[in-house]
Amino acid sequence: MVSLVQPQPIIYVLEPFGGSARLHNPMLPHVFHDDAAVTRGDGVFEAILLLGGEPTNLDRHAARFASSAARLGLPAPYLGQWREVTAAAAQAWHAQHGEKHPAARCTWTYTRGRESTGVPSAWVTVGAEPREHARARAEGARALTGPRGYQVDTGDKAAPWLTTGAKTLNYAANMAALRHAKQNGFDDVIFVDTETGRVLEATTSTVIVVKKGRRLRTPRPGQDILSGTSQQALFEYAGQRGYKCKVKDLYVDDLLSAESVWLVSSVRRGVRVTAVNEVELPAPKNAAEIAALIDAALAD
Amino acid sequence: MVSLVQPQPIIYVLEPFGGSARLHNPMLPHVFHDDAAVTRGDGVFEAILLLGGEPTNLDRHAARFASSAARLGLPAPYLGQWREVTAAAAQAWHAQHGEKHPAARCTWTYTRGRESTGVPSAWVTVGAEPREHARARAEGARALTGPRGYQVDTGDKAAPWLTTGAKTLNYAANMAALRHAKQNGFDDVIFVDTETGRVLEATTSTVIVVKKGRRLRTPRPGQDILSGTSQQALFEYAGQRGYKCKVKDLYVDDLLSAESVWLVSSVRRGVRVTAVNEVELPAPKNAAEIAALIDAALAD
Numbered sequence: 034m035v036s037l038v039q040p041q042p043i044i045y046v047l048e049p050f051g052g053s054a055r056l057h058n059p060m061l062p063h064v065f066h067d068d069a070a071v072t073r074g075d076g077v078f079e080a081i082l083l084l085g086g087e088p089t090n091l092d093r094h095a096a097r098f099a100s101s102a103a104r105l106g107l108p109a110p111y112l113g114q115w116r117e118v119t120a121a122a123a124q125a126w127h128a129q130h131g132e133k134h135p136a137a138r139c140t141w142t143y144t145r146g147r148e149s150t151g152v153p154s155a156w157v158t159v160g161a162e163p164r165e166h167a168r169a170r171a172e173g174a175r176a177l178t179g180p181r182g183y184q185v186d187t188g189d190k191a192a193p194w195l196t197t198g199a200k201t202l203n204y205a206a207n208m209a210a211l212r213h214a215k216q217n218g219f220d221d222v223i224f225v226d227t228e229t230g231r232v233l234e235a236t237t238s239t240v241i242v243v244k245k246g247r248r249l250r251t252p253r254p255g256q257d258i259l260s261g262t263s264q265q266a267l268f269e270y271a272g273q274r275g276y277k278c279k280v281k282d283l284y285v286d287d288l289l290s291a292e293s294v295w296l297v298s299s300v301r302r303g304v305r306v307t308a309v310n311e312v313e314l315p316a317p318k319n320a321a322e323i324a325a326l327i328d329a330a331l332a333d
Numbered sequence: 334m335v336s337l338v339q340p341q342p343i344i345y346v347l348e349p350f351g352g353s354a355r356l357h358n359p360m361l362p363h364v365f366h367d368d369a370a371v372t373r374g375d376g377v378f379e380a381i382l383l384l385g386g387e388p389t390n391l392d393r394h395a396a397r398f399a400s401s402a403a404r405l406g407l408p409a410p411y412l413g414q415w416r417e418v419t420a421a422a423a424q425a426w427h428a429q430h431g432e433k434h435p436a437a438r439c440t441w442t443y444t445r446g447r448e449s450t451g452v453p454s455a456w457v458t459v460g461a462e463p464r465e466h467a468r469a470r471a472e473g474a475r476a477l478t479g480p481r482g483y484q485v486d487t488g489d490k491a492a493p494w495l496t497t498g499a500k501t502l503n504y505a506a507n508m509a510a511l512r513h514a515k516q517n518g519f520d521d522v523i524f525v526d527t528e529t530g531r532v533l534e535a536t537t538s539t540v541i542v543v544k545k546g547r548r549l550r551t552p553r554p555g556q557d558i559l560s561g562t563s564q565q566a567l568f569e570y571a572g573q574r575g576y577k578c579k580v581k582d583l584y585v586d587d588l589l590s591a592e593s594v595w596l597v598s599s600v601r602r603g604v605r606v607t608a609v610n611e612v613e614l615p616a617p618k619n620a621a622e623i624a625a626l627i628d629a630a631l632a633d
Contacts, residue, residue, distance in 0.1 A: 039449070044366060064364035064371055066344060066458055071364055071442070073504040074374025105505065106512050142371070145508075148463075149339070158366055163448075182492035183483040190527040192482035194513035196506050203503035204373040205405065206496050208445075212406050213494035227490040 040130050042160030045118045049143075049153040051111035054118045057156070068154055069145035074202040076144030076154070077101035079262075081119070082300045082331060083137040083159060086127025088119050089331050090299065093262040098141055101199035107153060110143055115157065122159040134161050138300045144202070166301045170324070173307035173316075174220035174296060177213075178285055181224040181233060182206055185257040197256045207236040221296060223309070225285060226257065232283040233257055238298035239264040242283060242291035243323055249278040250287070263297045263331055270330035285309065292317040295327065303327030340430050342460030345418045349446075349453040351411035354418045357456070368454050369445035374502040376444030376454070377401035379562075381419070382599045382631060383437040383459060386427025388419050389631050390599065393562040398441055401499035407453060410443055415457065422459040434461050438600045444502070466601045470624070473607035473616075474520035474596060477513075478585055481524040481533060482506055485557040497556045507536040521596060523609070525585060526557065532583040533557055538598035539564040542583060542591035543623055549578045550587070563597045563631060570630035585609065592617040595627065603627030 044057040057063050069075035079094045079101075088094075095112045102110050119139055126137050139159045146153040185197050210222040214236075223240055224233040232240055232252055239261030241251045249271055254260035268278040288294050294306035294314060303324050307314055344357040357363050369375035379394045379401075388394075395412045402410050419439055426437050439459045446453040485497050510522040514536075523540055524533040532540055532552050539561030541551045549571055554560035568578040588594050594606040594614060603624050607614055 042366075059366075062362045062365045064366065064368070065362045066342075066359075066364065066442070066456060067460075068364070068371075069508075071368075071370045072378070072440075072502065073508050074502050075505045075508050078372070105509060140372075142366070156366060160367075180486050180490055180492045182495045182497065183485045185483045186480050186527055190480055192480045192506075192510065194506075194509040195482045196509045197482065199505075201505045202372065202374050203505045205375045205499075205501045205503045206492075206494075208369075208373050208375050209405065209494040209496045210492065227486055 039161040042158045043122045043125050045122055045157045047114060047118060047155040047157065049108065049155050051114050054114065063156065065147050067148040070142065070154065070202055076142060076202045077105060077107065077200055078202060079141045079200065080300050081139040083123045083126065083139050084332055085135055086123050086131055088123055088139060090262050090266045091116065093265055097200060097260065097262055101201065102143060104196055104199035105201065107143060107145060115141060118157045122157055126159045136162050138162050162300055169220065169301060169304045173305040175308040176221045176223045176235065176306045177217065177219045178223045178225045178310055179210065180227045184228060191256065195256060200259060211236045230284050232285065232288065234259060235296045238296040238301065240283065241295045241297055242287055243293045244291050246319060247276045249276055250281050250283060252283050253280045261297065263299050266333065267297060267327055267330040270333050271326055293320060293323060295323065297327060302331055339461040342458045343422045343425050345422055345457045347414060347418060347455040347457065349408065349455050351414050354414065363456065365447050367448040370442065370454065370502055376442060376502045377405055377407065377500055378502060379441045379500065380600050381439040381441065383423045383426065383439050384632055385435055386423050386431055388423055388439060390562055390566045391416065393565055397500060397560065397562055401501065402443060404496055404499035405501065407443060407445060415441060418457045422457055426459040436462050438462050462600055469520065469601060469604045473605040475608040476521045476523045476535065476606045477517065477519045478523045478525045478610055479510065480527045484528060491556065495556060500559060511536045530584050532585065532588065534559060535596045538596040538601065540583065541595045541597050542587055543593045544591050546619060547576045549576055550581050550583060552583050553580045561597065563599050566633065567597060567627055567630040570633050571626055593620060593623060595623065597627060602631055
């Protein structure tokens, strides 16, 4: 009989400023009601794929994490500490659950902390990959396109305090888009800029199209597109293997005319888009090759 | 000797769906790492002023809370339960701290809950009003104007899942604006639409201008301006007392030419804007009258 219950996660709570870390009982809560993460979504995070007890693509995650923290004016995280704790948690997970769960999800969370203390909160969790990920990789995702709901001001109109390049905890709008997709028989939303028609990103992943067998394209990251650690890893890895990888504006027509369209993110990895709105996107001959390429790039 | 330590808050954790409520020890955390509030800011809240052990403006808060929950696709909150718990917590606060803290802050928080359970999380806290509120009421606030950083798409371009009318936990961008203001010698930011120049709202309050002694104006709430419960209470109360209250587009020039400009919110109540960017706004003769009017409206 297959157990439907996922194993409990491993949680380490970190003291900020390079202090100690402690293993936290996952059956008990550790976040206070007045933590800025809870009251304002005022914090940053990274989701990191663990494979066989080892974190993947860690340098890019660490760099984006530091950059997100800086954009939010949080004290610079002691990345050495985050890496050490991650290694310990990853190994502990692997020792306990590696056989059944060789792929796991590690999350770094760093918040402005409690209103009553002013000390940032920081923790690392390692847990099983959500079940629906494997299904998405196997079956693909039907994607709606839609407006993000807002236009990010750039250039002279940009707010000097803009946080949109940071990977913050403010995902309520994206989660609403995702629920809307599911209520309408789809699995995800690819956001499109309403003024220019440019493809932006999906709710929690980067859009990549494949053309002519070995050409990979992704929209240029910027204030309305989060810079994707997985896309970067893929482009580096694929570029070294003879694929032509380019950052380039994409439009919905480019999705429809591509050989294949992929949603790429750290833990879910590569998911092929099997339909864009009402248009089916049949699998190309090289679908397995591209999926393997993404997996290999992320495992590299 | 004046104690600098604020008293511990009173926390009730509610079972959703009209279940029971329990008093929670405020020295212990109660939010789990995988609560959607923490991981996605996926929840809604209200901040309610308590005066002398009684909640104020509760019908409007309850209505907006229900509306926010509906916009996020959360199960409808059992408002009777929220009200009962609020009354109990408010009375407990008043019995313990009413003499030193006759004004208190009550917060309602309602989230999509833990990823591992799928059951919404719900709690009510009552605590001391932040110290800086009294200072802001006494000294006023110097406000920067600035872009919100994004334009909310409305009309045909609006996303069908748009959450911007909901009071969600996604305030990281507003908090960044507030930090920017403070780093530059200001106390708050009044957001202005970059395309039209319309005044929107401040980071956590509604903008109201007073002209010709007894005319009150506020921008029309909509997808880029949260409907303000305090502004509504003020307009109703003031309207019954001969003030002319109108919802009307406002521009920065209207702020500069007004007799006075106010930032109105539930717990901080009325704070007069003493400067807009580099322009000082001296107190008008009726400043005390307007401050008292706001207080009376919120206490009504």
